[in-house]
Amino acid sequence: SHGFPAATSETQEQDVEMVKKYLENYYNLNSNGKKVERQRNGGLVTEKLKQMQKFFGLRVTGKPDAETLNVMKQPRCGVPDVAP
């Protein structure tokens, strides 16, 4: 039977895009950057993810786990969660 709602799902490709968009919109992850910067950006994404997980009381892993993705998919206010 469908298990009582338990969240599990490998991170899909589109989830990676969603994570980036969410962090740009609400956690000031900047969206530009050349290749080198993008690598640094990878570290930045981890930091911003931790900031978001801390805000929502999730386990702070820096990884887009199922619970984190679940929160990111929820409808919400467009105002950022952190100061610009």
Add this chain to the structure above:
Amino acid sequence: FVLTPGNPRWENTNLTYRIENYTPDLSRADVDQAIEKAFQLWSNVTPLTFTKVSEGQADIMISFVRGDHRDNSPFDGPGGNLAHAFQPGAGIGGDAHFDDDEWWTSNFQDYNLYRVAAHEFGHSLGLAHSTDIGALMYPSYTFSGDVQLSQDDIDGIQAIYGPSQNPTQPVGPQTPEVCDSKLTFDAITTIRGEVMFFKDRFYMRTNPLYPEVELNFISVFWPQLPNGLQAAYEVADRDEVRFFKGNKYWAVKGQDVLRGYPRDIYRSFGFPRTVKSIDAAVSEEDTGKTYFFVANKCWRYDEYKQSMDAGYPKMIAEDFPGIGNKVDAVFQKGGFFYFFHGRRQYKFDPKTKRILTLLKANSWFNC
């Protein structure tokens, strides 16, 4: 709560607002009422007043727009970003924009305009997002049937504008703190192998794969259930959970509330009309006997015969010696009963009728 960085506020506390245009999803009267009620929540707890104007520039301009609406914060179509508002200040300051690619409602369905407007006006007045899931200023949309400022919201807005002149200061509901040693529960039940704890508008559950205790609104799973449930138990072999409040009860299967509920406890279980509500309930899986706890007595109901057993009610102490004469909540796990009263929890062996351990009520939360 969090104040907007720089602590922007309105120096003049008598503010005006204007609804520049209307969504086609609701009548104008419904929109007017949702907006007015949303402002009222904030004026009830502060010296702020809000006056609706129909033309010209108001402090807070309200509009329904979609996509890129030239404020450097484009909307994103249905879902996702529902609305936004700007901090206090001249021009666009204080203005609130609602994404008209959403479906705006005045009921349970997504998305309730009153609920979203109440949140956005918090930004218009100088509040940022709160980390308290029970606060209106929490970033994600939740609708638990009633729209009210939590104590966190009240504390935040009064930090900016001070209290209202009301002789009695309104207070708001507090969100349970799972590791608060004073935490007590309204009801607890197993559900498909998990244990769910209920308090006010919230459920709490632990997940073996995830150390953090999950706390969210009961309405996330069962929007039709009332807040402040009083008892709950699972009939595992029917994959059914029953929730009690007053003399009514609801039955759910997973996330679905079964049709034809709520029903009353008198006709369904045979309680006398002197019983006005149930304090706690638990069903023994291997015997099909369900125990109901009402004040200092307990009743036993046979799930197979679907009738109360003779010889009941009894004093709780007869069947469950040592657990006291009042039960807040109880559930069964691994053949033991876990009784909760106030901050205490008793692990009880129904076979030997003995208390095995005395625990703190929130011992399941790994604090």
